[in-house]
Amino acid sequence: MANSKAGIKYDVVVVGAGNAALTTAMSASQSGAKVLVLEKAPHSFRGGNSRFSGGLFRFAYESLEDLKPLRPDVIPNDWERVEVEPYESERYLDDIMSTSRGQSSTQLLQVLTQKSYDTMTWMTDLGVEWDWTALWSVKSEESLRFNPGTVLESKNKGVGLMAYLFRAVENSGIEVSYQAKMTRLMQDQQGSVCGVSLQTPNGMEDVLTKAVVLASGGFEANAEMRARYLGTGWDQVKVRGTRYNTGETLRMALEIGAKPVGHWQGCHATPIDGDAPAMGDLRLTDRTNRLSYPYSIMVNSLGKRFVDEGEDLGGLTYAKTGRAILNQPGAIAYQIFDAKTIHLLEERYSTGTPVVSETISGLAEGLGLPVAEMVSTIDAYNAAVQPGDFDSTKKDGKCTAGLEPAKSNWATLIDSPPYTSYPVACGITFTYGGVQIDPDARVIDTEDNPMPGLFATGEITGDFFYHNYPGGSGLMRGAVFGRIAGANAATFANG
Numbered sequence: 001m002a003n004s005k006a007g008i009k010y011d012v013v014v015v016g017a018g019n020a021a022l023t024t025a026m027s028a029s030q031s032g033a034k035v036l037v038l039e040k041a042p043h044s045f046r047g048g049n050s051r052f053s054g055g056l057f058r059f060a061y062e063s064l065e066d067l068k069p070l071r072p073d074v075i076p077n078d079w080e081r082v083e084v085e086p087y088e089s090e091r092y093l094d095d096i097m098s099t100s101r102g103q104s105s106t107q108l109l110q111v112l113t114q115k116s117y118d119t120m121t122w123m124t125d126l127g128v129e130w131d132w133t134a135l136w137s138v139k140s141e142e143s144l145r146f147n148p149g150t151v152l153e154s155k156n157k158g159v160g161l162m163a164y165l166f167r168a169v170e171n172s173g174i175e176v177s178y179q180a181k182m183t184r185l186m187q188d189q190q191g192s193v194c195g196v197s198l199q200t201p202n203g204m205e206d207v208l209t210k211a212v213v214l215a216s217g218g219f220e221a222n223a224e225m226r227a228r229y230l231g232t233g234w235d236q237v238k239v240r241g242t243r244y245n246t247g248e249t250l251r252m253a254l255e256i257g258a259k260p261v262g263h264w265q266g267c268h269a270t271p272i273d274g275d276a277p278a279m280g281d282l283r284l285t286d287r288t289n290r291l292s293y294p295y296s297i298m299v300n301s302l303g304k305r306f307v308d309e310g311e312d313l314g315g316l317t318y319a320k321t322g323r324a325i326l327n328q329p330g331a332i333a334y335q336i337f338d339a340k341t342i343h344l345l346e347e348r349y350s351t352g353t354p355v356v357s358e359t360i361s362g363l364a365e366g367l368g369l370p371v372a373e374m375v376s377t378i379d380a381y382n383a384a385v386q387p388g389d390f391d392s393t394k395k396d397g398k399c400t401a402g403l404e405p406a407k408s409n410w411a412t413l414i415d416s417p418p419y420t421s422y423p424v425a426c427g428i429t430f431t432y433g434g435v436q437i438d439p440d441a442r443v444i445d446t447e448d449n450p451m452p453g454l455f456a457t458g459e460i461t462g463d464f465f466y467h468n469y470p471g472g473s474g475l476m477r478g479a480v481f482g483r484i485a486g487a488n489a490a491t492f493a494n495g
Contacts, residue, residue: 056150
């Protein structure tokens with residue numbers, strides 16, 4: 001962007017260029033606004049955390065019929081194989097409230113859950129194409145069975161999602177400026193946000209506008225902020241996504257009076273490959289995730305179990321399991337499978353190198369774990385496994401008894417060699433604390449008033465998730481409120 005453009009008054013400036021930002025830009029443009037998108041990253045790294053994601057969107061639907069407009073590519077005979085339970089908006093809201101211990105904003109969640117399906121159809125109209133998710137699903141020649149709510153992901157996952165959205169933005173004539181780092185939010189004498197100051201390869205410049213939408217993510221790639229807000233050990237944790245989500249935009253919003261809300265000591269953190277790089281790698285994107293642990297037992301470096309691997313469906317526990325691993329000695333753990341469950345591992349495990357042995361003692365030696373403790377742990381677990389039918393597609397109630405920690409579902413004997421183990425670490429995805437917004441996506445100040453000209457969506461916003469998170473809700477949150485933010489920012493700008 002040339003310095004001569006510093007005086008142009010855009011209707012809406014969107015800060016960020018991931019899923020939340022580009023849905024905002026499209027919505028604002030459809031509402032008649034002249035839009036500028038600011039991406040801090042170079043063109044080759046554009047797309048924010050969304051590009052590193054699995055592209056999963058959790059949304060409400062009443063029946064299989066609701067899915068058909070989203071998958072026009074599926075032939076009629078193939079629909080006969082699809083098995084999904086209804087997933088109403090009330091159940092969606094209950095899932096978030098359950099994982100967040102009832103602390104999330106009911107008002108915001110009602111908007112998210114009730115508008116999720118309409119937003120999916122709108123994104124389909126924008127040109128986003130969908131595929132069946134492999135996460136927590138079971139595929140056979142006879143059927144495709146899905147966990148409720150987690151049915152569709154973008155084709156080619158996050159990379160595909162961002163390719164579709166950038167194509168829509170470019171086809172709409174929306175300007176995107178790269179290596180454009182916001183350094184300040186500008187306000188007029190009445191306190192309304194009226195522009196942004198930028199640092200670009202050409203130097204410093206100001207861009208005037210009528211409304212700004214913040215959609216630039218959280219602070220998960222900032223080691224200092226992780227240590228300050230999340231606590232001990234988090235400065236050393238692996239980052240699953242973009243290196244550009246470093247929290248400056250969030251701090252700038254707080255500095256001009258935006259209200260901080262949500263779980264500032266909380267984050268989305270998952271089990272990932274123990275040898276994953278320290279920062280997200282676009283050659284791997286989300287393929288370092290290790291989310292088949294409900295069918296395993298996990299032990300720490302002392303050879304001891306430390307978590308209920310089968311507490312709930314994987315999509316309702318994975319985002320807190322990374323924290324449990326971080327709290328173990330050496331911040332490392334080991335998922336152990338036997339021959340009965342190894343076929344249930346999702347494809348992403350192929351990017352890692354397992355340790356395999358015909359005996360538990362040999363597995364312990366191969367992992368460098370105390371042999372006697374490991375054997376004792378497996379023996380105690382096997383003795384506690386209760387009879388019952390194993391069903392990987394639902395909470396089967398096949399559990400342990402008299403064991404601490406218990407395994408509440410999918411408890412099968414570890415008795416069929418070969419035994420396979422994957423080392424896992426904690427990988428942070430995004431942070432939960434952020435600025436407060438209202439149902440219209442307006443940023444709220446510390447006196448509980450809307451801040452004129454300032455809107456927000458996505459990971460920079462708080463009060464949606466606490467402690468834990470239902471898989472696929474983050475991208476959906478960004479898109480639902482991106483659509484709202486864009487339309488309302490355009491209305492404000494043209495009012």
